[in-house]
Amino acid sequence: MTTQGGSVRRTISEPAPWLLRVDPILCRAHGLCAELVPEVIDLDEWGYAKIHGQVAPLVLAEARAAVAACPTLALRLVRGQRSR
């Protein structure tokens, strides 16, 4: 941190937030992920995973569990700015 004109400014950027990414080709609508981390994943009307928002630190463990539980390995936990 540096002080500039009395204000504190970050010089070391924080790492990008954790995001869950679903590979839409691999996803087969098993739906386990939405059970494990409903804060980040819900299911569309056909049962396919829909990701909304970032993975908050509080649910990081659940997100990891969802990645591990996916039967088709369609979920990935990455650092980034954008989810799809």
Add this chain to the structure above:
Amino acid sequence: MSRRTPSPVTAPAPPSGSWRLLSGWAGSGRRETYSEHLARFGALPLAAYGGAAGRQRLVETVTASGLRGRGGAGFPTGHKLAAVASSRGRAVVVGNGCEGEPSSRKDRILAEYAPHLVVEGALVAAHATGAGEVHLCMHQGAPATAVLAEAAAAHRSRVNVAVVQVPGGFVASEESALANYLTRQDSRPTSKPPRVFEAGVGGRPTLVSNFESLANLALIARFGPAWFRSAGTAESPGTALITVDGAVRHPGVVEVPYGLTLAEVMGAAGGPTEALQALLVGGYAGHWVPAGAAAAPLSHAGLAAVGAAVGVGSVIALPAAACGVVETALVLRYLAGESAKQCGPCMFGLPAIAADFAALATGAAGRDPQVSQRLRRRLGEIDGRGACAHPDGAVRLADSAMRTFEADLREHLAGRPCGYAGQLPRLPLLQPGNGVVVAR
């Protein structure tokens, strides 16, 4: 002056006016031979871009020209070249002339009437990216493949240029589907990342570029960015090949500078044959706009201002005596059938929105008050959730139809479909015998 220095006086002047890519055809009324092509445009000056510095300068020249891709997305070609050139590994160039979009005919016209520009453009791209191989792709059975192969054979280059026939279908010409086909004969799109510029054909950095984009490269390498920018607008420079169809006097492909109004572009195809209701702009995965939007300039910014996009550069005029709701329902059914059926939101979502729209079109929705809300929710739910942009295209079309034909939709919802709902569709290629069932 040394005798060996080529005199600039003998170099042909760049094409003037709005015929550039098709100036050979416009000048002679037929496809020109390779020697006629060289007499018209001069030799491709790749030697002037020698070495690593020369290649870098070539990429910068293309970037300065402002050329934007002509396959649909309008991405700056110079940036794409730079991304491929800076990725690790020997690059591959793929020319995309598949034209899976049934409303567009420009790429097959280009391959048929200006094949040497397409081949040279691919050689320019290969030079700029350091690629050793070029694949020029067209759909199986496209008549211009033979013309293109003959043209490719006339060019002496260390780069191997192959003309490839890939399976038909809407999504088979998506960039990752082409790379997938050239790698393992599977013409379905793949998940991103990786994008093809990082890992495409055989895992190598791959430039996938539309035939029209490539043909422009052949002219930019010769005549430079300032000449290129002498037609078109600042943000959409150059000319565009536009397929004009529907209720116009001379349906076909025209070459026009970007920035003409949609009305002027239709005028280049003889003008409307009857009163118009709406225009379908940018392809079947494009946008409907009301006929009043014909005053908008055909450019990336001009069309964005009326809620549309250049897309594949087609403009289809829908007459007032037609039902936009029915036409849209049929196109949505076509698009649903063209899904590669890999991603759930596309394989289930597209038939679902097509069925919703069909219910609106037939008036059956009058008995189901939920259909309009359900359709809106589904459009939001499907958008952006496929491995490729195919579902997004269907969402765009449906969404723009709901805005453009809003008054009409209300009547359909009230169980009063317009008088034109029962007639045969007016959009080209949706007619019986063209692969789409029209019975409803």
